[in-house]
Amino acid sequence: MANEAAIINAVARTSLWLQPHRIVLILIALGLVLSAAFFMRWDWLPQYYEMGLIGIWRSLWILAVTCVLGFLLAVPLGLAQATGSFWFAAPAKVFCTVIRGTPLLIQLWLLYYGLGSLFPQYPWIRESWMWPYLRQAWPYGVLALTLSFAGYEGEVMRGAFAGVPKGQLEAARAFGMSRWKAFRRIWLPQAIYRALPTLTGETVLQLKSTPLVATISVIDIFAVSSKVRQDTYLTYEPLLLLALIYMTITGILVFAFSRIEARIPNKIG
């Protein structure tokens, strides 16, 4: 019975969605895609296929690492702003304001060109174990993107921590939980539930920021497409494919986050 109703529901939803004008629009879109596939030049694809895959992998890797590290940094930033004394809250606030008030491109260039040109003056840095890494571009890219994510997400976490009802925390303390346990079991999970819807948006924004690392010579998927454009003198084909790749990744991210969100009890607080 329930199964039948579900099927009828699904059919009704599909027919609602697939109205006649939509079919026409989809056909037009298909026509555009097919004409792009047939009338544009794609003969460079086999040659750059492997490089492209490596580029996509690198972009995704940077996205994952900076999001995770940035979020780990955002938790103390949010906590300091939500509850900390002035001496904790003020620096966190200043950090978030500075990160959110300046373009990521400038932060990236300040770190890579600015710090990168200051480091070699100090012999102890040049002789340390970090030097082989500091001469490469990717640590600067990862650092800039991490700080940026932390700055934006720290502000979100501040609201999320402040939004958890006081009664919950008092109840946890009344149960005899230590401060740390109450934080770990009650406060943090509820704050993350609250921050999750914005986390989707922030992650997509972060994905859209990753191509900036190409300007400091990290070879991500954007840099690969620039190289194809240089080598083949084609303008549109690599850029269109690049846009398609980013749209696909965005779609996957949004879908994955919606699945995670669906698992979380929606009655909180």
Place this chain on the structure above:
Amino acid sequence: MPHLPDLSQACLPPTQPSAVRANNPGATLIDALLSASAAGIIELLSPYPPGWGGTLLVGLLHSIEIALGATCLGLLIGTGGAYGKLYGGPVVRDLLAVYTTIVRAVPELVLILLLYYAGTDLINQALTAMGYQRVDISGLAAGIAVLGFVQGAYSTEVIRGAILAIPQGQIEAARAYGMSPGLLLRRITLPAMLPFAIPGLANLWLIATKDTALLAVVGFYELALATRQAAGVTKAYFTFFFAAGVLYLLLSLFSNLIIGRIEAWSRRGMPSLKEAR
């Protein structure tokens, strides 16, 4: 294909400066002294020719111009788009949904490149087809058009949400009074949605000021590119990027001040947010 500055030449230096100069201790020492001594910094940042402060300020002015233009264009597109999404026919709605979805899913950098090449190409093809000469499109106009197109997608969503937040009775009352759609828009919808839209639009303005930096990648002359130029010539990378960051930050903080005023003005006559809670 018009001859356009390429990303690789505009933005990718062959090697990191540090790697080059590490081989040359003398130059490094001079640079260190130059960028470390306070007098050197003041000299570098002074607004008159030996210093590069003037270049930076001109760049900042260009950035503000582009951001203002792009925000205005984005507001126009956004208002139209929101109206189309709310009151348009099914085809218009679907097309607008495609527009906002695509623009919000693709990185701004890629959109800027695509729109810049495609836009200048299309205009020139149209001009040659009509028998006119090809034109060089000014950086300012192209930057405003490209960023405005991107901003339009975001402001469509903000304004759509704000219009939906207006109590429906107000719009029905205006219709009952016999107002024409234009008058309704001007007298009721726009002023009534403003308090709901201002926070979102303010955010978009801040994003616009920061997104102007991306135009450096296609070679538009604005603050980020001016800074690169100054830093590249003087080799005082840290000083100049730091100065540019301070300028952007001041612009953001100043904007926040103005936005606070505008928000208070748009909410006049409404209960304050604190009391509403």
